[in-house]
Amino acid sequence: MIRVAFLLFACTALPMVGPVAAQDAAPEAKAIGEILAVGAPPLIDIDAALGAEAVAALRNTYTLRGNRPIWFVTAAAPAARALIDRLTQSDLTIGNNLQPLLDAARARTYESGVDSRAAADLLLSALYSATARALRPKDAPAGFAAALDALSASTDPIALLSEPEPVAPAPVAEAPKVETPPAVEAPKVETPPPAPPPPESPEQARIKAALASLQDWPVIPDGPKLALGDAGPRVEALGKHLIASGDLKAETAGAEFDLPLKSALENFQRRHGLPPDGVMGAGTLAALNVPAKDRAASLERNIARSQARQWGERYLVVNLAAARYRLVDKGSTIVEGPAILGAVATPTPVLDAAIDRVELRPSYRIPQSVADRQLWPRQEEDALYFINHGIRVTDDGLRQVPGAGNPLGLAKLLIAGNNRIALHGAPGGEQNQAAFDAPERHANLGCVALPNIAALVKALLAADPAWTEGRIDGALAVGGTQVVALAQPVPVHFVYDTAWIDADGTLQFRDDIYGWDKEMPGAEVNTVPEPCGS
Incomplete structure (x- = not known):
């Protein structure tokens, strides 16, 4: 944990x-x-x-x-x-x-x-x-x-x-009228037709097609789970919905839950960040029954937010709504994966900044409340508890030594000008990997935890010839804490995208977990001190 x-x-x-x-x-x-x-x-x-x-x-x-x-x-x-x-x-x-x-x-x-x-x-x-x-x-x-x-x-x-209004000239005496001969009418010149509008860009075409796909679909009545082999009116309603949303390629919906219907439901679940098990449970039913007009309004809001982004060729982006991150360089994704972010009560904030340092093998200062409530009582029962768990008593409290079992993992990515929020690794083991595989990953105090921090560290240090892959592996495996300044700081963006269109036209939606979709927060949303350790 x-x-x-x-x-x-x-x-x-x-x-x-x-x-x-x-x-x-x-x-x-x-x-x-x-x-x-x-x-x-x-x-x-x-x-x-x-x-x-x-x-x-x-x-x-x-x-x-x-x-x-x-x-x-x-x-x-x-x-x-x-x-x-x-x-x-x-x-x-x-x-x-x-x-x-x-x-x-x-x-x-x-x-x-x-x-x-x-x-x-x-x-x-x-x-x-x-x-x-x-x-x-x-x-x-x-x-x-x-x-x-x-x-x-x-x-x-x-x-x-704009230019100031000109001062009106003083009136002058009217000059005597002089008769002028009638003007000779100039020959008429045909005005050319207006130029046709510019062709539609691929991005405009994707947006137009995505909005057109959000047509009305039937509401599926409440009831028990539906899975392969079931039959009845609710199965037929499910099929009609998936035809309307474009997930099921069929003309009509049947009353039997067959393999094509299961495959279509799995596709719907993937597009909405749900476990693609092909079973219509409560979570999938709730996502299916969101009205099409609400989905369209959410997509339009997200498109409006994203159109002002000018991020350059190299950047790291974390989508808070989807709980995923990716490092992009020259249009290609170098590293990507799931992330564990702040819970609803302690949300991870939206930000635009830059990662300028990497802290290898960070130590972790244990919050005093945790030390008093959990760890000191265990040390009193077992005199070797702190030694066995790599915990040291320091002037500023209990501190967990660097290593694979440290809550911050093997590295911490530091954001310029921001001493509160950071990205960091996670302890090894099946239990922690299961947390990254879970569909819901909004569970911590506000920082960004990543499962494969070593791959990201290598990508960030690639511009520095002094840090070869072998040297990075050695620094992550043994030794004390090192802070390395990046030769080229990398822009980092924490965004809140609940709807977007993939490059292939696939329409994606995610739950509005923080409730920011209709209006983004204007002030600090997480005021808890030390969300990422110190």
Whole structure:
């Protein structure tokens, strides 16, 4: 059983300057300050698009204004929406480097969370400062920093988005009328027909086909389990449902539970993250009876969330809803597998950051409550209990030595700027492997436990020629704890996708385990200290 401890994450707010200090309590200001303090996204994206000088200018300007938002002064945020509309008008063309920033700003502007609004505020300020001369060629300041300073000083950002209205000229005396000859009518020129719309992309075709497949299907009445060999009206209703969902390739449904029906049910179960046993039990029945319109709405929400993602060629993604992870490099999946994540009461948070260090053979500080309640009584009964279980008494409490039996496994992947959440291995043995094979894997205190951490460590250290596969195997097998800085930090994304479309068009759904599908959380969702040990 994986034990996970918690580490309290303390952060220091940026100092306030001048008269704006009274507004330090604004939640968006606090969120902006945290983003700037740790260099979290979207600063990484702004740096990639505009360079380090632009990021430095943003830090300086927002620090001087106490991190108060520029575009999200009110809940309606009319200035933010006005800038997005202006940058998408046909008379204005922005560079390819700015388009990902605009897409991300648009997506985050229409999300409800404080963190999203804070990120959108930084993105919109970067976009304005980079396009100010295009918005107002006559009087906008030249240069990113100068435009940003003018924006921060303005009380009406909307007025900066277009040229000022020209002053009406003074009236002049009317000139005497001069008769002009009638104009000669110009010959008519036939207007060419409009160009046809661009062809549908493969991604658009997959989305269109997936939404079209979510047609109404019959509700299956409650009752006992259905399996191969059963028969009756409920079996027929099951067949009609699987025909409507596209899992059963047949024209009509029969009343007997035969092998084709079992195979179709197994396919449905795989697509919904259920054990593919071909038996319609309570969990499968509940998934079958979710209305098609609810499935379609969930798919559309997930597509909207995913369209703003610009992750590059190499990244590690953890889907919290599916409890799975994968490492991607140049479009190919290098390592993937199941993960054990936070329980409903202690959920693993959504995040965008980077893994910058690997801790080999970590030790594990046992929570004091566990030590007092479970371990010290056992030591009193058996004087060799701590020795036999690799537990040492230290100045900060009980600590379990590194090794295969350690709750953190053989390695821990550390996230830059985040001392609370990490990815780590797991103890060996059949019992722990069974936990990764279970269909429900939301069971720990909030960190991400992975079954084959050694393969992931080797993939992450592959860019460092000093760490050969043999050296990694040796460091994982024996010795003390080592912390290795990655030669190339790897972006890591924790997402909450309850619906998606595979590359082959297969439509996938997962339970809304955390209840975030309709609205993503805007604040820290897991406040328990030391979720991953220390």
